[in-house]
Each structure stands twice: as structure tokens, then as C-alpha cells.
Amino acid sequence: MIKELVILSGKGGTGKTSIAASFAALAENKIMADCDVDAADLHLVLTPENYKEEVFGGGNKAYINSRNCVSCGKCINLCRFDAISDFFTVDTLSCEGCGVCAVFCPADAIEMKPHQSGKWFESETEYGPLVHARLGIAEGNSGKLVTIIRNKAKEIAKNENINLIIADGSPGTGCPVIATVTGSSFVLIVTEPTVSGIHDLKRVHTLIEHFRVRSAVCINRYDINLEKADEIEEFCRVKEIPLFGRIPYDDDVTKAQVAGKSIVEYSSGPAAEAVKVMWNKIKKEILTEGV
């Protein structure tokens, strides 16, 4: 059975991608999926060679044909997204492709045209296959694109007898995060001992519980604030969430990023060691015991 490990955080910048890249280096027989389609960074460490590139069509956008337009203003009144200007041009950043303007235009002057929202890639890296994407700037539909990435990763895993998918998620609790969590096997929440780190951990954990997915917590840079780290541990105890790792602050983490390597390959310092210990726990949890 294919297991899908998801890495989330709620708050951005807590170290999701650095940890995902380390797992990519440590795990055997796995595929990576970068589900942070909005600001994908995993490829900066894994340096993939893309062998397949596909266009992601996120939906339609309205186009007004000025020759047919009688300037009646009906489209402006009906559009709930304020996407049509007083000069009858469509702001494609605001248009959500609902098509209401086109359906109700008395002059038949509006056409809905398919719109390219992004691209997704299948690639090979020295760590194994990677599926990642690039959502176009200012685009919506990130949830749909995440679903494509996950399905593609599952398909490749099945065909190549791979039993583990490592998915790097995005910050927040909204559309792309929901699309990443639903139906996954296990979530590792990477948090940090700061007031915002704790607050956001609690929200994302509630979301994960809502979707009935098992999870564990890792405190990154735990020694920045030992009191707050204890507060996180207490939260985990009360909520019965296993604490899988305490990673100390270590300059090597940034240095590894600059070198384009995962921390576990770059360094044998305290952060790298803590990540290795954590990986062994996760491996035991999701690969040897039934989920």
C-alpha cells in the first residue's frame, strides 16, 4: 500500500521544505510531490530534470468583443467579482470564470475562453521522481492543481512500485492545504517556538483532525525559546499528538540551502542529527506499522 506523508506548518517559514528535502535524501523507494504550488521551493534543493511538462487549465475567463458590445452595462451590474470596467474591459485577475456575464449579455458580445493557469512537471532527481508545479502568477484554483500533483504522484508510485509519497505542503489552512491533507496517511506539522508558531500550529492541527488524518509535531529551532517549546509540548500532551522531533537552531540549515543541498547531506551538525532521529521515528510509524 502506498503511504503519503504530508509536511505542513500553518505558519510559513518554519522549515517545511528543508525537512521535506532531508526526508527525500533519507527515505528509500519514494517519490516527492511539491504541493506548495503557489511558492514551490523543493526543486531548488532537488534540482530536477523535467521530462514531462503539462499545461494546467484552471478554468475560463470572459472576453468582451467590442464590436458586438452595445454598452448596456448589464455585465457590470451582474458581475459579483467587480471584474468588468466601466469601459467594458475584463480584469482577468478578478474574473473567476463564472460565465454569468456571457450568459446574460443581450448582444452576445462576451465569450468565455479557456485560460492557462499554470504548468505541472514530472521529473527525475538524484533522489527519485518528483512531481511539482508552477501556478501562474495571480491565479486561483490552487486546490485543483494540488489534486493533480497528488494523483500524478500516486500513479507514478503505483507503476514503479514505490511505497512512499513525501508531500511538501503550503502554509495556511485554506484551499491548497485542504487539497493536500484530505485522504493522506500521515501529517508531520513543523512548528517553531514563537507566539505565532503555536497559534498557527493549533489551527492547522484542528484542520488535520477535522479530516481524520494522524499527525505528529516537530519543533524546529526549539532552543530559540525554551518556554514556548515547553508550551508546544504541553499542547501535544493534552491533544495526544506525538512529538517526533526537537531540532536545535543551527546555522548549517541556511548554509545547506545556499549550497542547494539538504541539511542531512550538507552537515553532520546538531540539526542534521535531529532530523535523522526524527526520520527514523516517522519511518517506523508509517512504513512498518499499518496506518
Next chain:
Amino acid sequence: MNIAVASGKGGTGKTTISLCLASYYADKEISVALLDCDVEEPNVNLFLQSEIMGKVEAHVLIPSVDNSLCSGCGKCGEICQYSAIVLIKGKPLVLKEMCHSCGGCFLVCPEKAISEVKRTTGVIELGELNGIQYAGGRLNIGEAMSPPLIKDVKEYYSGAVIRIMDSPPGTSCPVIESVKGCDFLVLVSEPTPFGLNDLKLAAEMARAMKIPFGVVENRTSPGNNSLREFCKSESIPLIASIPDTKEIAVRYSRGDSVSYIKENYRNELDKIANHISSSVRADMT
């Protein structure tokens, strides 16, 4: 004047810079509002710690079908581009989380069997502290779509001289909603490969939206000029720099970095404020 603070990458210091700026203007007795548009993970008030003086429910409109009027023609399902209405045994079923509130089904229904009802998606908290007016959105957990709530948050304090929108990370629809209509965009980044990669995306977004922007470098470390060089090569103004110090990191973790930055890096905040006013002035002429 509306100032958005965004970043591309998460955790670069958007909220800290937003708070520092709000406090900076408040010190000058300029009427300022701080709007937390990162409604999925709202953090502004963790640091501002204003008493919440009001809570307003935020909602979107979704269709409600009166089955006694419905003829089962299926036009509502046909017009819906979001698969939010499906016909089951000839009757429409509304999948409310999928609905984008476009109003298409309501308008197209020949029997007038569809009305629009409110669905709560979150709450807007209101407060005021030390001259900063605060409004922050908080999306209900499990709710996928944040833009409608962000739009509502941005309605607040339109009378303030300066409004600062603390935006979510990324470059997709929630960020667009936060940044849309702003007079200036501050992009907070850090000199790391991830920071730079995401800054490129954020700069592309700013250009696509035709909003003047500049970069504040956070966690600057001596000898690392990567961000500086990137800004230079792209002709993006690098407005200010806040250094990478353990003191700031520790204070941030406790929630009291803002006053410290204000005291020790007032210069940098001056630069940001001056740059914004001259840039906006130039843009208007």
C-alpha cells in the same frame, strides 16, 4: 493611502514589518489602520494585543432551492462552473463549499425557485490600541475560500489616512485579493535561495498588477549580497534592511520584537515610510 505588505515566501517577517509601520505612523499621530488579511493564519493581534471590541460575522451568499417551485429543468447545474449544484433524481443539490457566490443559478432559474442565503465563513475582529485601528479576519477552519473574507476585511477604516494590509504568503488568489487596489506594495524577503525564488514570483505579481513596489530585506547577514544583487539586476528598489540577530529572533518568539525594532532600527522604518510617500506621490503625477 493603502499599503500592502506581502512576501511570496512565508515567515519572512510580513507581520512584523506591518506592525512596525503601523506603530511608526501612529507615533507620528497619523490616523492608521492595520488590517490582517492573512485570514487563514491571522497573527497581527498576537503581537498588537488589542482588546477585541467587536466581532462581526463574515459570510458569503449561497443558493437555497425551494423544491416545491423547482421544475427540475437543470439550468442551475448547467450555468454553475464550480460543480456546486448537481441534480440528484431531478432535484438540485447544493454543495455549499464549492460555491463561488456568482449568483448564476439564482439568475437563471426560470421558476424563481432559488433564493440566496448567507453562509458564515469566518469572523472579523475589531480593536484599537495605541492609535492603531485594527481589523482582522479569521477564516473558519475547514473553509477553503479566503478571498471573500479578505474583501470584507478591506472594507474597514476606509477613512484612515494610512491603511496597512498584512497579506498572506504566496502569489495566488488570496494575495491578489489583499493587494488589489493598494497604492504601494512592500515585499519582505530574506537573502536565502527560497526567499529569492519566491521574491521573484512576488515581483512578477506586483508587475502584473501594476502596483509600485519595493523590497525590505529581513535577516540581512554581512557578506550575503544575494538579495541586494538580485534587486539591482531587476531594478527593484531595496528600501530597507533589518539584520539577522538572535535578539530579534528571541524577542519575536515572545511577541515583543516590534518595540525593539522601532527603537533600534528607526532609521530603516524612516526609509520605508519616505520611500512609500515619494513613490506614491510620483505615481500620482
